[in-house]
Amino acid sequence: MRLGYYARLFAVQARASLTTAMQYRADFLVQGLTSLYWLGWNLVPLLVLYDDRATVAGWSFGAALVVMAHFVIVRGILEGAINPSLGAVVEQIRSGAFDYTLLRPADAQFLVSTARFAPWRALDVLGGVGLLIYAFVRLGHAPSPAQLGAGLVLLGAGLAVMYGLWIMIVATAFWVVRMDNLIYLLSSVFDAARWPASVFRGVWKVVFTFVIPLALMTTFPARALLGTVTWQAGIGCLVGALLVSIVARLVWRLALRSYTSASS
Amino acid sequence: MTIEVAGLSKHFRVHRRPPGLAAAVRSLWRRRYDTVKAVDDVSFTIARGERVGFLGPNGAGKTTTMKVLSGLLHPTAGAVRVEGHQPFRREPDFLRRITLVMGQKQQLLWDLPPSETYALNRAVFGVDPAQARQTIAELTELLGLAGLTDKPTRQLSLGERMKCELAAALLHRPTTLFLDEPTIGLDVAMQVTIRDFIRDYNQRHDATVLLTSHYMDDVVALCPRVIVIDGGRLIHDGDLRALVKTMLPDKLVSFTGGVPAEEVARLGEVVKAEGGRTTVRVPEARLREVVSHVLDRAGADLAVEDPPLEDVMRKLFKDKRAAAPAAPPAEPPP
Ligand SMILES: Nc1ncnc2c1ncn2[C@@H]1O[C@H](COP(=O)(O)OP(=O)(O)OP(=O)(O)O)[C@@H](O)[C@H]1O
Ligand SMILES: [Mg+2]
Numbered sequence A: 001m002r003l004g005y006y007a008r009l010f011a012v013q014a015r016a017s018l019t020t021a022m023q024y025r026a027d028f029l030v031q032g033l034t035s036l037y038w039l040g041w042n043l044v045p046l047l048v049l050y051d052d053r054a055t056v057a058g059w060s061f062g063a064a065l066v067v068m069a070h071f072v073i074v075r076g077i078l079e080g081a082i083n084p085s086l087g088a089v090v091e092q093i094r095s096g097a098f099d100y101t102l103l104r105p106a107d108a109q110f111l112v113s114t115a116r117f118a119p120w121r122a123l124d125v126l127g128g129v130g131l132l133i134y135a136f137v138r139l140g141h142a143p144s145p146a147q148l149g150a151g152l153v154l155l156g157a158g159l160a161v162m163y164g165l166w167i168m169i170v171a172t173a174f175w176v177v178r179m180d181n182l183i184y185l186l187s188s189v190f191d192a193a194r195w196p197a198s199v200f201r202g203v204w205k206v207v208f209t210f211v212i213p214l215a216l217m218t219t220f221p222a223r224a225l226l227g228t229v230t231w232q233a234g235i236g237c238l239v240g241a242l243l244v245s246i247v248a249r250l251v252w253r254l255a256l257r258s259y260t261s262a263s264s
Numbered sequence B: 001m002t003i004e005v006a007g008l009s010k011h012f013r014v015h016r017r018p019p020g021l022a023a024a025v026r027s028l029w030r031r032r033y034d035t036v037k038a039v040d041d042v043s044f045t046i047a048r049g050e051r052v053g054f055l056g057p058n059g060a061g062k063t064t065t066m067k068v069l070s071g072l073l074h075p076t077a078g079a080v081r082v083e084g085h086q087p088f089r090r091e092p093d094f095l096r097r098i099t100l101v102m103g104q105k106q107q108l109l110w111d112l113p114p115s116e117t118y119a120l121n122r123a124v125f126g127v128d129p130a131q132a133r134q135t136i137a138e139l140t141e142l143l144g145l146a147g148l149t150d151k152p153t154r155q156l157s158l159g160e161r162m163k164c165e166l167a168a169a170l171l172h173r174p175t176t177l178f179l180d181e182p183t184i185g186l187d188v189a190m191q192v193t194i195r196d197f198i199r200d201y202n203q204r205h206d207a208t209v210l211l212t213s214h215y216m217d218d219v220v221a222l223c224p225r226v227i228v229i230d231g232g233r234l235i236h237d238g239d240l241r242a243l244v245k246t247m248l249p250d251k252l253v254s255f256t257g258g259v260p261a262e263e264v265a266r267l268g269e270v271v272k273a274e275g276g277r278t279t280v281r282v283p284e285a286r287l288r289e290v291v292s293h294v295l296d297r298a299g300a301d302l303a304v305e306d307p308p309l310e311d312v313m314r315k316l317f318k319d320k321r322a323a324a325p326a327a328p329p330a331e332p333p334p
Helices: A002-023 A025-049 A061-095 A098-102 A108-113 A119-139 A145-185 A195-226 A231-262 B021-026 B062-069 B114-125 B129-143 B158-170 B188-205 B216-222 B240-247 B261-267 B284-298 B309-323
Strands: B003-016 B032-046 B051-055 B077-082 B098-102 B176-180 B208-212 B225-230 B233-239 B251-256 B269-274 B277-282 B302-305
Touching (some): A002 A025, A002 A108, A002 A119, A025 A061, A025 A119, A061 A098, A061 A108, A061 A195, A108 A231, A145 A231, A195 A231, B003 B062, B032 B062, B032 B077, B032 B225, B051 B188, B062 B176, B062 B208, B114 B129, B114 B158, B129 B158, B129 B188, B208 B216, B225 B240, B225 B309, B261 B277
Parallel strands (some): B032 B233, B051 B208, B051 B225, B176 B208
Antiparallel strands (some): B225 B233, B251 B277
8 A cells, every 4th residue: 555655656756757858858869878978988998908908907808897887877877866866855955845845745755765867867777788788798608597686686785875875965955955044044155055056066976976886886786797796795785785774764864853843 | 623822932043153254263163052032932723714814024933833833843842733633743644634835935846837746746645536636627717727737837927836836735625724925926916816716715625724925915805813923922813803993993084086175184184195086094983974074075986994904013013012122132052
């Protein structure tokens, strides 16, 4: 029952995002082409690196491609499903529309997390999958069903970690935005309309797009597919993902409580 | 009682930033806090189906009170019950019974037609499709939404958007309506449309309405009862007509031509004289006499009105502030 309810909500929100995206079809095309272009560029360093040798630090060209493919997939999901909602919720808090989210009888974290998608990023994901397939063709063998399963589970765990961190960042937005409310109230010299959004776009974008995905989300699932991940590391990933998810939920609730005690 | 508020207070703690760069830098590590008493010990009850005007000058605490009543803010002190629930728990059953419309903030998705927001709200509030269709048909008729709900929100005019906002807020047929300046920025005709709609909704669904507006015409037209706050404190709660009568018992009599200038002065204090139309202020006791005098001379073109509510409010705030000299300033930081 609850599951059905949230599935319906998800469908409605996803459809709204898709409709919005369709209104900007030119964007759709441009974004799609740009991502393919970047996909190509991502390959250049690899090609240069492997131009005259068979392995680098023990990684063959095919294995490195597997990692690269994961990177592309993860980035597609990140920029398609997670970052847009981050932007949307910070904007909501800023404009006060978040109040309307809180007036809806559904979990606010769910509503916020599914508020906006960038559907054309699915192209990145498809490109990544294509690359993955090509990599295994190069390697000359396919992953076993068990390896495939482990890879998917670890990818899921990595995404859960990303999402948890993302929720915590949004939670900090409650405080940052509130702070800039105060600045506004006290008519200080700061131009309140400017900085928090750019803070999120600047530093966090770098951290989120490159550092964490590379380390956490790309290597482990890739190694699972290649069959070189240890049981201990795999379980460590799962436990880590669970912990981050729990902490994220707690931080979210704390932030919400602080919002409802002093929003304006 | 649909709304019960007893001893409600909402205080905000704000960081005080002293003027000057040096002081601002110092305040980075030595923060001083002020307490803003946005709402201070306010009590009232509202029965099912009432339409109540909630008045007060800017910063009086109206929006803050509405947010507490709709569960967006935790009260600092006091007991609040709305539709039998404690709002701050934000229980789904509570949220399905109320709505909050803020004239200054919008819930409609900007890039999409309002119908998409309706679809979202229908799913969120779990309204079954048949009922939703019926409600939308009803709202479309009452608000004149035909042709609007399929255009992207960003292409709608302010007034059109407000009508669509109201529809989005009422799709789940709430029985308690918190309307915070729903007519802000609208032209007079649109204000009248919204007003009529609110009255109609209130009567059809026996809905309770708490309305704030800085346009006194809204309040006069809609609200038999007003609650007035100033500086977070309740200063009046009761019948609107009785308030007008006690505050400014005089009537305004206006007429065109016919009465010689020297007689006009004897009728009462002249408030306005422009375009050949004269308005005089007349104590209620002399009203009959003045009206018959003017009718003898000027004929039919005569109007008797209550003094504008704006004047009533101004006098009310002045009297109350004079009676209760400034509330003690913010508490010293702990
Ligand atoms: N989040 C907040 N933090 C600090 N102070 C706040 C906050 N929200 C409101 N206030 C203060 O509380 C007081 C009441 O504000 P409120 O918005 O309730 O007034 P209002 O009656 O709605 O005014 P208006 O008619 O201008 O809308 C004001 O002094 C305001 O500055
Ligand atoms: Mg207000």
